[in-house]
Amino acid sequence: MTTGVLRLRKGGSVLSENGSLIGLIVLVVALTLLSGDFLTVTNLLNVGVQAAVTAILAFGQTYVIISAGIDLSVGAVAALSAVVLAWTATSNGMPWPLATGFALLVGIACGLVNGALITYGKLPPFIATLAMQGVARGLGLVISQGSPIALPDSVSHLGDTIGSYLPVPVIVMLVMGVITAVVLNRTYAGRAMYAIGGNEEAARLSGIKVTRQKLITYALAGGFAAVAGIVLASRLASAQPQAALGYELDAIAAVVIGGASLSGGKGKALGTFVGALILAVLRNGLNLLSVSAFWQQVVIGVVIALAVLLDTLRRRQAR
Amino acid sequence: MTEEILRVRGLRKRFPGVVALDGVDFDLRPGEVHVLLGENGAGKSTLIKMLSGAYHPDEGTIFVDGRETTIRTAEDAQRLGIATIYQEFNLVPQLTVAENLMLGRPPRRFGFVDKKAMYARAQEMLDRVGVDADPRAPLESLGIARMQMVEIAKALGLDARVLIMDEPTAVLTTSEVERLFTIVRQLKEQGVAIVFITHHLEEIAQIGDRVTVLRDGASVAEVPADTPEDELVRLMVGRSIDQQYPRERSTQGAPLLEVRGLTRTGVFEDVSFEVRAGEVVGLAGLVGAGRTEVVRAIFGADHYDSGEVLVDGRRLPRGNVTAAMEAGLGLVPEDRKGQGLVLGADIRENLGLVTMRHATHAGFVDRAGQTKAAARVAEQLGVRMSGLTQEVRTLSGGNQQKIVIGKWLLAEAKVLILDEPTRGIDVGAKVEIYQLINSLTAAGHAVLMISSDLPEVLGMSDRVLVMARGRLAGELSAAEATQDSVMALAVGELEETA
């Protein structure tokens, strides 16, 4: 009995730390009641797969938002990395592990350029990454000449399942999530992100090399975008220059729903994960319930607002 | 006896884990200056925030003009004629003085802002407080003292009958304080009731009529303003403090910090001095003499054009905070909230900010070790907190300052540079910080302390350097240093060049 109580209490603290988790639970309960098809193992795995790309992008975005920045280029960088992967693996016949590594490097390089523009060039993050959004999207179109490139089978296995049940995208998402939690909680880079986002000048005067840490932050976001792009392309078995259009906004929404503050210094990997799940569960549920095309956008907008509202209300009450 | 304009009875307020106010009574009559005295964390801020509508009391009543009132919002307070001037001004630096004075309610004609009327009205408002400022000038072009006057003028423009001033003198120079007092006396004559918060005990007799002392969230006494300072301190701290400046001199060793010919064109020039192990060197001077600029350059936070800085005999590279830190320098900056702390992070995180580099192995921070170290220092400094995970934002000023100093204690800085270490801090916490300085120098560390509080400089320094107009105007031993000799140096060169 005692252990049961203890566990409950621990659950309670996780709940109170994450207002968005309550939102997710409410959503899941509501959908379970409304649709008999929702709460099945296959459907939940589907939701996981559908959340994967947004979640991975959002994990990368979490770093940036915690350090009081913003990255509008993640969707475009994901598409560029995917195109680079397909292009090197098909046209240039590169073996797939090498091609994957190369795609990852492209993402990291984009992130480093963002970071350099922001630190050395003193551009506001919004502008620097908006510029990168255009450049990455454009380069993707240039390389692919505007058409989708089919992925070789060796790579598209990344979008399949292990055995007959376990989808690789879900595994990748969970791994990236754990990496994010570890980076944020345990590493110097992660702790520096919180300090820089909370008060950049205080961080600098405490000996944190702000320029270097910001470069790392944006490089991580770029790298995560590349991973998201690879997962996206392997799910479709095709790399598309126009893929992941507008995903950066979903990613930012997921991070903010997860309790991060756009003014920096706050945010958690778990929160972001919950935020991404809320978006995916919602889209899945709307399909299951056959909600009309026009109303879907309304519902998504309302739920995003409600999720964040719930979190701020909870915080205000805690005061 | 005039009718009380404001009466507060049995005010109580709880925050999670803390009782901020525990039964406060307070009265205010028109035309009086009522000083609110108490250590940081005693509940002064909570009280004024309730009067200005930022917090709601859990229990207790507020009477305005004898009627029971609830003040829910800032607008409620404004309607009742209560205006508050916080240490952080509610002004927009980029707008003009006139726009700030009429923020949100500019005079309008046909839906457009009537600029002519706005400037005329602004001039009247400025004249009322007797401040010389151009209504058309951007606010940021004014110094901090005149910004404060603008804030006062703005409050009066809203027909304030009660003016609450939260440590208005903390950021002012002696002559600016005099001007402020002149204005306060004028307002008194006009019948404005003033709540005045200060940590400078000598100011109480000068400006106040009555004093209410708060301690641990409760009002413990109401005494006349001419009560002796010792008695006020005793009421405030709950015990008597024998010595306000308990400096214990330690034996001096080799020079730890040497500064030679440090120059940044137009800011400071040819600054040379040294600080020895076990020594406290005070850096005095008027605000704007370049003291903060010099120490920031020493610490690598800003660049300098020529000269050199040596720590323990080794030369530091320019503009490199990390190198300065590694060499054993530490800086407690003047702007605690803006530069010293990550306000949204917790105590543990802030204390570990400097040591995090060394507690990192293969990219991973030893957080358990960091927590342990933070707990040790927090205990040693006597930080009043609910736990290591309390947000630093919610700490009182004195406790916040202890955290900033604490992070350098953890880093075992050999030379600690303190820039206005006790600004806005109550007597009890001040003495604790002085004792900390003693223990540092006893352990062979060196301290360089900037302070605009002359008694503090004189009381705590083994040697006093005086800066004027970007240059070192002179050096005084502890025996030579007096209010007069320091001020002569600080002002002297001004007069020569003027």
Place this chain on the structure above:
Amino acid sequence: MQFIKPAAVAAAGAVLALGLTACNKSSSSAGGGGGDIKIGLSVSTLNNPYFVQLRQGAEAEAKKEGVKITVTDAQNDASQQVNQVQNFVSQSMKAIIINPVDSSAAAPAVKAADRSKIPVIAADRGVTGADAAQTVASDNVAGGKLAAQELGKALGGKGKVAVLQGTAGTSAARDRQQGFAEGIKAFPGIQVVAQQPADFDRTKGLDVMTNLLQAHSDITGVFAANDEMALGAIKALGGKAGKQVKVVGFDGTPDGLKAIQAGTLSADVAQQPVLLGQLAVQSAVKAAKGGKIEATVAVPVKVATKDNVAQFTNGA
């Protein structure tokens, strides 16, 4: 040197960049016989292979006719498209081809060109509220009907069908949906069990189809309003695509035709974007030389199936 301001440097850079892109553009034109005829083509978006093919057809035809063609990409932004057409007018193009982002939003631009007596050809989508000299389009409503017939045939006249709709609010989504709804009435044995938007996007097609299969595991047919969504749906159906579940797509893109060959896509209502581009340029040249042109040209919509797919793949 000290007089050069950062803004000036930026401006110089911009001019240089423009020059480079201009060079790029002229390389896609050719200095042939009809030399001084310049045509402008504003494409709604080059983020979609269909319109990329349209551009290819137009450029190839321009080369053949020996006229210069300038192609701009409106990036699905109607106001940007208006700017581009206005620029064409001030560059005194002899004819303008517009592939409208939005049929009514294109009207002001077309009117401006009309005032300057420059003939405007509307390609793929019509212009409402202004007179284009000619509209070259394949009929989306007819195409939708055709798709319904093909799906009906493939299902043998009975079954449960899901529809993947295009981006809500676009004319293509609306027209194809309307045509399909009309066409499917001819098959009383077929029941449309779900209609959900997937925004003409392959990833969304995959996600939405996966979700629909949860709620309706007994689906036997799918109509996707473009090939991208159809390919996403096929991915979701896995081994069932083309066997237990018949999928019909729309557009006839290279990837779509490949799926026909593979047997996963049962039929594809193929528009002929390359032909559409060619016809538009032909009319534009004719109009530029002062010739008379028809008010509408209907580009035939064809159905690609496994039997005839070869003629489509060679065509482009």
